[in-house]
Amino acid sequence: MTxxxxxxxxxxxxxxxxxxxxxxxxxxxxxLKLVNFAYGELIMVTGYTLFLMGGSGLPWLVMAAVAVxxxxxxxxxxxxxxxxxxxxKSITAxxxxxxxxxxxxxxxxLLFISPRPRNVPLPALFSQTVEIAGVITPVxxxxxxxxxxxxxxxxAWAMRRTVLGIAMRAxxxxxxxxxxxxxxxNLIISSAFAISGLLAGVVGILWIGRIGxxxxxxGSEPLLVAFIATVIGGMRSLEGAVLGxxxxxxxxxxxxxxxxxxxxKFRDAFTFGLVILILLWRPEGLLKGPATGQRT
Amino acid sequence: xxxxxxxxxxxxxxxxxxxACAEMLGIRVFDRIATNLCISLILVLGLQVxxxxxxxxxxxxxxxxxxGAYTSAVLTIPLQMKGMALPELYLVFKGVQLSxxxxxxxxxxxxxxxxxxxxxxxxxxxxxxxxxTSFALLVVLHTVMTNWSNVTNGPRTLFGVPRATDLTLAxxxxxAALLGALAFKESRTGRLLRASRDDEVAAGALGLxxxxxxxxxxxxxxxxxxxxxxxxxxxxxxFSPNAFYLRETFVILGMLVIGGANTVTGAVVGTFxxxxxxxxxxxxxxxxxxxxxxSEQVIGLTEVVLALAMIAVLIxxxxxxxxxxxxxxxxxxxxxxxxxxx
Numbered sequence: 001m002t003x004x005x006x007x008x009x010x011x012x013x014x015x016x017x018x019x020x021x022x023x024x025x026x027x028x029x030x031x032l033k034l035v036n037f038a039y040g041e042l043i044m045v046t047g048y049t050l051f052l053m054g055g056s057g058l059p060w061l062v063m064a065a066v067a068v069x070x071x072x073x074x075x076x077x078x079x080x081x082x083x084x085x086x087x088x089k090s091i092t093a094x095x096x097x098x099x100x101x102x103x104x105x106x107x108x109x110l111l112f113i114s115p116r117p118r119n120v121p122l123p124a125l126f127s128q129t130v131e132i133a134g135v136i137t138p139v140x141x142x143x144x145x146x147x148x149x150x151x152x153x154x155x156a157w158a159m160r161r162t163v164l165g166i167a168m169r170a171x172x173x174x175x176x177x178x179x180x181x182x183x184x185x186n187l188i189i190s191s192a193f194a195i196s197g198l199l200a201g202v203v204g205i206l207w208i209g210r211i212g213x214x215x216x217x218x219g220s221e222p223l224l225v226a227f228i229a230t231v232i233g234g235m236r237s238l239e240g241a242v243l244g245x246x247x248x249x250x251x252x253x254x255x256x257x258x259x260x261x262x263x264x265k266f267r268d269a270f271t272f273g274l275v276i277l278i279l280l281w282r283p284e285g286l287l288k289g290p291a292t293g294q295r296t
Numbered sequence: 297x298x299x300x301x302x303x304x305x306x307x308x309x310x311x312x313x314x315x316a317c318a319e320m321l322g323i324r325v326f327d328r329i330a331t332n333l334c335i336s337l338i339l340v341l342g343l344q345v346x347x348x349x350x351x352x353x354x355x356x357x358x359x360x361x362x363x364g365a366y367t368s369a370v371l372t373i374p375l376q377m378k379g380m381a382l383p384e385l386y387l388v389f390k391g392v393q394l395s396x397x398x399x400x401x402x403x404x405x406x407x408x409x410x411x412x413x414x415x416x417x418x419x420x421x422x423x424x425x426x427x428x429t430s431f432a433l434l435v436v437l438h439t440v441m442t443n444w445s446n447v448t449n450g451p452r453t454l455f456g457v458p459r460a461t462d463l464t465l466a467x468x469x470x471x472a473a474l475l476g477a478l479a480f481k482e483s484r485t486g487r488l489l490r491a492s493r494d495d496e497v498a499a500g501a502l503g504l505x506x507x508x509x510x511x512x513x514x515x516x517x518x519x520x521x522x523x524x525x526x527x528x529x530x531x532x533x534x535f536s537p538n539a540f541y542l543r544e545t546f547v548i549l550g551m552l553v554i555g556g557a558n559t560v561t562g563a564v565v566g567t568f569x570x571x572x573x574x575x576x577x578x579x580x581x582x583x584x585x586x587x588x589x590x591s592e593q594v595i596g597l598t599e600v601v602l603a604l605a606m607i608a609v610l611i612x613x614x615x616x617x618x619x620x621x622x623x624x625x626x627x628x629x630x631x632x633x634x635x636x637x638x
Contacts, residue, residue, distance in 0.1 A: 085611040086610050086614065089610070090614065095427055096353065096549065096606065097606075097610050099546070099549070100603040100607050100610075101607065103599055103602075104599075104600055104603035104607075106596075107596030108596070108600055110595045111595060111596040111597055111600060220542070224432075224435060227428045227431060227432070228432060230428075231432075235424055266439060266440065266443055268435060268436070268439045272433070272435060272436045273436065275432060276418065276432070279417065279425070280417045283420050283421055285425075
């Protein structure tokens with residue numbers, strides 16, 4: 001029983017973070033068919049903003065809010081600077097642009113800040129543990145679960161009930177048609193990048209809360225997780241991204257318990273091997289989403 | 297036919313000219329840069345074989361370079377060095393010591409075999425899903441290279457690889473790779489594959505087995521990458537798994553994209569331009585560091601500039617410098633146009 005609870009908390013907290021990451025990636029992909037490699041760098045921006053404000057003496061929540069806001073601003077700016085000019089070109093061109101932009105941001109951090117890890121300020125809450133029904137668990141895991149539940153609920157509500165959310169879903173299904181019906185394309189795309197930045201910022205805070213410091217390459221692992229989760233879940237479906245995130249967390253956590261110490265080093269290889277198997281079975285991912293795959 | 301021969305002659309001429317220059321100058325640094333350029337050229341051409349013909353971006357390429365480099369290293373490290381360089385090596389390989397010139401082609405074949413076994417299911421995917429899974433494949437290969445300490449010495453540097461690559465060998469293989477890439481492009485498989493690149497639905501409707509065609513190109517690309525990696529290993533003589541990851545991927549991809557992924561000419565021109573720019577920037581970075589103008593070391597300037605150049609090329613000329621026609625075809629066209637007008 002204790003083990004079951006421990007396992008559930010592990011899966012839910014990891015899965016919550018993974019689901020948010022995947023959602024941030026897929027919201028942009030759905031509309032632009034752009035796989036945003038620079039997404040991981042939004043997490044890096046969040047981390048460095050926290051680090052730079054470390055000595056300011058502001059309350060931590062204010063610092064965290066500013067850091068998330070910076071991620072949103074960077075997300076929207078990447079769209080303006082890098083993606084808008086190449087948007088009409090081929091998918092490969094857009095992909096390579098995002099890869100180049102990701103490298104650009106990472107190396108800019110190397111060049112202007114430092115290749116060494118920098119400590120970020122974190123509230124005491126992140127290092128405490130609590131005991132629930134005999135299971136000792138870090139509070140940050142519970143914070144992650146709570147943040148994921150709240151954000152996913154708000155997101156689901158916004159996509160179904162607000163005008164902007166409905167417009168974004170329409171744009172993801174058929175962009176040309178949506179534009180003909182009077183939905184401003186640039187506004188929709190900028191909103192998608194802003195939401196993507198918001199999710200990346202929140203995930204960034206939670207992710208850095210686990211590690212405690214920030215390095216230029218910090219975004220690569222979350223990025224990879226988001227990639228795999230979206231591919232498992234189905235690239236075109238928002239629900240699929242969330243499902244993929246939790247499924248990937250389930251696989252990862254199970255492997256953590258199942259594999260011996262010797263094999264645990266290869267965990268990533270096992271996870272991705274499994275992903276390839278899932279894709280063999282369903283090349284479209286688990287959930288199909290809207291039917292149009294054409295970029296418009 | 298003339299235009300293909302002309303293309304091969306001009307591009308091969310570039311490489312020969314490079315070798316001749318390096319031999320005449322006789323400066324060690326230039327020799328090293330030229331060898332590096334030839335090895336990069338093999339890798340870029342390999343990527344062009346897959347990416348140019350199938351239109352699918354592949355990140356896994358550099359992973360196969362790593363497979364090649366490690367295979368050749370395991371086979372060629374001298375017996376008396378093996379105990380030290382690879383303490384946990386399997387018994388079967390403990391007594392093996394081949395000539396590097398034999399090990400390099402074997403390394404290429406091993407990389408191709410690994411690619412053939414792993415990639416067939418992935419070739420069913422197109423667009424974004426294909427790119428992401430190839431990225432995952434790179435991560436898998438990197439994880440295995442970093443942790444399989446029996447064969448790779450883990451994340452630590454593997455040393456004691458005999459030096460066997462010189463400029464002539466690298467240039468010779470580069471020219472062979474050039475001819476191979478051109479021949480593949482004009483072969484039946486290459487033509488059909490490009491048909492599928494331009495219109496997947498129409499090509500499928502005409503009865504092409506697209507995953508199979510892509511798979512052939514992918515295996516050939518991995519062969520190039522494996523041989524390139526082995527040559528690089530015998531040139532640099534000590535390396536760690538981090539040499540075969542995102543940074544190298546970025547550089548090789550940058551060369552191909554700036555030159556133009558759809559043409560062999562683009563691959564060659566891109567390699568020359570980017571290598572030139574890279575060496576220039578690296579020496580600038582080095583002199584900035586030794587002059588101590590800034591309090592901390594300058595790292596990453598080269599990559600920042602290359603990234604900006606890539607984005608600029610993609611915005612201004614999304615197909616690269618040579619987007620659709622090989623150099624030979626361009627010249628033949630220009631000549632026949634002039635004939636017609638006179």
